[in-house]
Amino acid sequence: MEKVRAKKHLGQHFLKDLGIAEKIALSVTGHMGVKKVLEIGPGMGVLTDFLLQGDWELFLVDIDKESIAYLHQKYPQLSEHIIDADFLKYDFGKVIEGDYIVAGNFPYNISSQIFFKILEVRNKVPEVVCMLQKEVAQRIASPHGNKEYGILSVLLQAFYDIEYLFTVPPTVFDPPPKVNSGVIRLKRNAVQTLECNEKLFFRVVKQGFSTRRKTLRNALKSMGLSEEMKNDPILDKRAEQLDVPAFISLTNKLELSWKK
Structure with a gap:
């Protein structure tokens, strides 16, 4: 051959x-x-x-x-x-x-x-x-x-x-x-489904790293942050500082803020 x-x-x-x-x-x-x-x-x-x-x-x-x-x-x-x-x-x-x-x-x-x-x-x-x-x-x-x-x-x-x-x-x-x-x-691992909206989670992660040197407040600006959300201390961080549970928490906070 x-x-x-x-x-x-x-x-x-x-x-x-x-x-x-x-x-x-x-x-x-x-x-x-x-x-x-x-x-x-x-x-x-x-x-x-x-x-x-x-x-x-x-x-x-x-x-x-x-x-x-x-x-x-x-x-x-x-x-x-x-x-x-x-x-x-x-x-x-x-x-x-x-x-x-x-x-x-x-x-x-x-x-x-x-x-x-x-x-x-x-x-x-x-x-x-x-x-x-x-x-x-x-x-x-x-x-x-x-x-x-x-x-x-x-x-x-x-x-x-x-x-x-x-x-x-x-x-x-x-x-x-x-x-x-x-x-x-x-x-x-044992995770079958994430404790959040999975489509939104994927979107938040991708958007969060789109400008990785900026804080999440700036990186996620295009997603339409509510006034309450803009003041959340989690947005003072950069995407690389958040582990998986923190991204899940952020996803839930964002979704909840839009429903208010």
């Missing part, structure tokens, strides 16, 4: 270090007893080989036609589980019955979009183990109160417990990226 060419427009950087691939595969725990794993962007199957050694029912999804052809040749036993599709647009309920874990070396250029898609199906995805740009990985795992903390930190931490596992240097990829990578693990 000929090697698959890494395509820049797909953000492909193929992992070539078997030790790191094994370490990522062993980081999948089967949270909540789930035994199905969906690997995003398997490329030539370096991580896939180690996932196959575990007790998982494995599904592969890739948007790259060349990778799909390669994977069908390499893993004929998985032919029914190789999905030629865009992860961001595909309904995996068509082929995967029940819950599934998401794993993979995420393309840098769409890693944030992948997580927004995971948030949409969070009740089907109890665990995520992935490698992505170190800066993004740190941001997702970051606690409130520092500069890395951002929109994805809040939204994902509302529904998942997140661990930063280890850092991966550029030299173990072909072609090597210009930055370090980080591996993180997300495990679904």
